[in-house]
Amino acid sequence: MAEIKCVDLCKTYLQGDAEVRALDHVTLDIEPASFICLSGPSGSGKTTLLNAIGGLDELDSGAISIDGERVDRLDGGALADLRLRHIGFVFQSYNLIPVLSARENVEFVMQVQGLPARERSQKARDILREVGLEGMEDRRPAQLSGGQQQRVAVARAIVSQPKLVLADEPTANLDSTSADQLMRLFRDLNDTHGVTFMIATHDERVMRYAKRLIRMQDGKVIGDDLQRPIDR
Amino acid sequence: MSGSLPIGALGRLAWRNLWRNYRRTLVMLLAIAVGVWAMIFMTALMRGMVDQMIEDGIAALPGYVQVHHPSYRDDPSIANRIPEPDAAFSAALDTPDVMAWTARVRVPAMVSSERDSRGVTLLGVDPAGEIALGFDTEDIVAGRWLDGPDDSGLVVGRKLLERLETDLGKRVVLMSQDPNNDIADRGFRVVGVYRASLPVLEETFVYAGKTRVQTMLGITAQVSEIAVSGRDYRNVDGLVAAVSAAADSEAEVVPWMELDSYLDSMLRVMDGFVLVWMVVVFVALSFGLVNTLMMAVFERIREFGLMQALGMKPRAIMFQVLLESLMLLTLGLLIGNILAVASVLPLSGGMDLGVVAEGMEMMGAAAVLYPALKTGDVLLANAVVIILGIVTSLLPAWRASRYRPVEAIAKT
Ligand SMILES: Nc1ncnc2c1ncn2[C@@H]1O[C@H](COP(=O)(O)OP(=O)(O)O)[C@@H](O)[C@H]1O
Ligand SMILES: [Mg+2]
Helix, strand or coil: CCCEEEEEEEEEEEECCEEEEEEEEEEEEECCCCEEEEECCCCCCHHHHHHHHCCCCCCCEEEEEECCEEHHHCCHHHHHHHHHHHEEEECCCCCCCCCCCHHHHHHHHHHHHCCCHHHHHHHHHHHHHHCCCCCCCCCCHHHCCHHHHHHHHHHHHHCCCCCEEEEECCCCCCCHHHHHHHHHHHHHHHHHHCCEEEEECCCHHHHCCCCEEEEEECCEEEEEEECCCCCC | CCCCCCHHHHHHHHHHHHCCCHHHHHHHHHHHHHHHHHHHHHHHHHHHHHHHHHHHHHHHCCCCEEEECCCCCCCCCCCCCEECCCHHHHHHCCCCCEEEEEEEEEEEEEEECCCCEEEEEEEEECHHHHHHCCCCHHHEEEECCCCCCCCCEEEEEHHHHHHHCCCCCCEEEEEEECCCCCEEEEEEEEEEEECCCCHHHHHHEEEEEHHHHHHHHCCCCEECEEEEEECCCCCCHHHHHHHHHHCCCCCEEEEHHHHCHHHHHHHHHHHHHHHHHHHHHHHHHHHHHHHHHHHHHHHCHHHHHHHHHCCCCHHHHHHHHHHHHHHHHHHHHHHHHHHHHHHHHHHCCCEECHHHHHHHHHCCCCCEECCCCCHHHHHHHHHHHHHHHHHHHHHHHHHHHHCCHHHHHHCC
């Protein structure tokens, strides 16, 4: 469970001489156990918003708090700890460490957390089975398809049951069956464990699962609707 | 360390990354190995050369420690003499530090044949004692070595024999001063000819029986010096103490470093030079090392960013790069050490310097070089590579930990 408050977030990038407003006065209140889709055209600021909430990127102005803790005020070490203990990430691209196998990639975060070996490896096997990668545990990323790599990343993001999962285009490389499977898995975690999900996507299939749909454009929130999601 | 991988997992990660670009790793390994080899092998050669120069120098003194009359070193005449060692002295020197000792009369003298005469140093010796101190009878190239302190013969150097235009079996006259500053002279028959590592030694020293020389100089039971040899010329403090305790309290006990300060400074310069040489080789290596690590880091910017995004601390990332470097260094050291030992051992019987021998002799070195592989030098080479290697790797490692995660991941 995570309650997130974003107040007046602004972020501009310089592209040559031009200023690009990636986040333009974004204010959001996210209740615990939310299941949110961020949609919007490419370049609308979805990735920037997710990165800011995860403490990966600095803002020009604004405040972000997760469960009352001001993320924008934490230093590097504390942010690393926050991500390690409470946030699961699925990035748009380049998610895996190339020299580690699928199982080792999933175990990576648990290793850094200091979990004992036996527990780690059991959890890693279970979660990989759940995302449909049974039998591929020992393959390196280069031996997996784009969709399979994405699923390894998802497995790693949820394996230690964070209170918040930030997923950036998690279905980009998946066929519709796998995408549906993945979204059901996410919803299951959300329904049964109250994990908060924020999923950036422009995939219509994904949006159907969302309990709340936030639309972005040019760095602004242009729509924010609760909706009745399809059943998982 | 929180925010880091357990050491086993870190090690595995570092090891796999090392072989990700195996060609680059192999080239770097080879460079480190050859560098370490050069450090150790060249040091062993230089050590061998200097060791030999010092050992020869000490053999010419002779001894690691000498006992004299306090004024002898200023004026090496027979006026400055000491009592011949007694039984108490020998008993006192019966310690593990002492290898051998001998007492000798040593005076400046003039030797004359019917053709020519030269200034020499006359040594009245106990022949057995000289052998114990390092005189090698193999060096007698004609005739024989002295039989005992009463031997009436004279053993001269090859070069001196040439200069005097005399020969084995002929008589020569030795002339010196007795304690009353009167001329003391005596005829000796040349019974043996020796060779030395350096021609100058062959021209300088002539050996006669100790009692004969004492008689000629009109002294009894007195000598110019007592020479004592020990086990390790680098460490003579114990020996000096033992000899001082045994010797007459008025006598002066001097270690070889003071007897021949040139030899001593050579040894010190050599110690310094070994370190300089190793650091120079390392500096040459370090460019390759930094370059290799920098390349390895730049290739993996996104990976480092990802690790940070997942919650790994920057210093853990730094540690990971250092570990990779340490593995590379250790592997290179291993190969380099094996190469060095494998190339020095076959040469332990001596390296014939052949064509360059003449030049070496001029420098005071012998024609056959015995490389000396010293544990201390090998350890020093390894320490230089590991310590400076880690220091050199700090920059690439620090760079790796400085990427902001989002920038690193955004790079496509
Ligand atoms: N590192 C960057 N440097 C410059 N401009 C950037 C950078 N990251 C994002 N942008 C710009 O910010 C805007 C928002 O990008 P992003 O958050 O990635 O959008 P989305 O994820 O919705 O496609 C875009 O116009 C993009 O070009
Ligand atoms: Mg994006």
